[in-house]
Amino acid sequence: MLAPVTDTDGAPFWRYAAQGELRIQACADCGELRFPPRPCCPHCQSFTSEWRQVSGHGRIWSYVVPHPPLLPDYAAQAPYNVIVVELADAPRIRLVGNLVTEAGAPLNSLFPDRVRIGARVQVVFTDTGLPQWILERP
Ligand code: ZN
Numbered sequence: 001m002l003a004p005v006t007d008t009d010g011a012p013f014w015r016y017a018a019q020g021e022l023r024i025q026a027c028a029d030c031g032e033l034r035f036p037p038r039p040c041c042p043h044c045q046s047f048t049s050e051w052r053q054v055s056g057h058g059r060i061w062s063y064v065v066p067h068p069p070l071l072p073d074y075a076a077q078a079p080y081n082v083i084v085v086e087l088a089d090a091p092r093i094r095l096v097g098n099l100v101t102e103a104g105a106p107l108n109s110l111f112p113d114r115v116r117i118g119a120r121v122q123v124v125f126t127d128t129g130l131p132q133w134i135l136e137r138p
Contacts, residue, residue: 004130009037012051018129023051024093033090054089056123057136061086061094065112080107081115085123085133100124100132110135 006014009025016023024033027041028048040047063083070078080098087093101109103124120136 003128009039013037014129016051016053017125017131020125020129021053022056022123022131023053024087024090025049026052033093035093035095054087057088058085058095058121058123058133059088060084060099060115060117060119060121062117063099063115065115074107077107079112081110081112083115083121083133085121095131097123097131097133100134101138102134103132105132 004014004017013023013025024035025037026033026049027044027046028050029046030041030044032041032043033052034042037049039049041049061084063081065079065081066074068075068078074080083097083099085095085097087095098107099110099115099121100107104126114135121133122136123131124134125131
């Protein structure tokens with residue numbers, strides 16, 4: 001079973017994801033978004049932050065198709081894709097995930113040759129609150 005590993009800084013990300021919301025940590029003083037979550041703003045060194053909801057639209061910025069050797073849970077699903085998504089609302093924020101056919105679909109539900117850099121994608125969430133990505137125009 002593939003499940004998120006949470007830490008103190010990242011826990012809110014997963015709590016919101018479990019509610020079907022994609023939220024990115026933002027500095028409560030200067031407003032800069034940052035990812036991955038961390039305690040201190042790299043722009044103004046403030047320790048106050050908030051979680052801002054984003055549209056969940058983005059573009060594929062890069063991708064890989066992992067090959068063995070892989071961890072056992074992943075090896076069973078290879079070949080699959082791992083994409084880096086540049087968020088439409090925050091182009092400097094890039095999230096790593098998988099492009100699938102629909103919410104909750106397995107990692108290998110979309111053939112790797114369907115993945116194109118620049119393709120528009122939309123976030124979806126599994127029943128367990130894991131963000132995944134689908135093509136806006138399949
Ligand atoms: Zn700041």
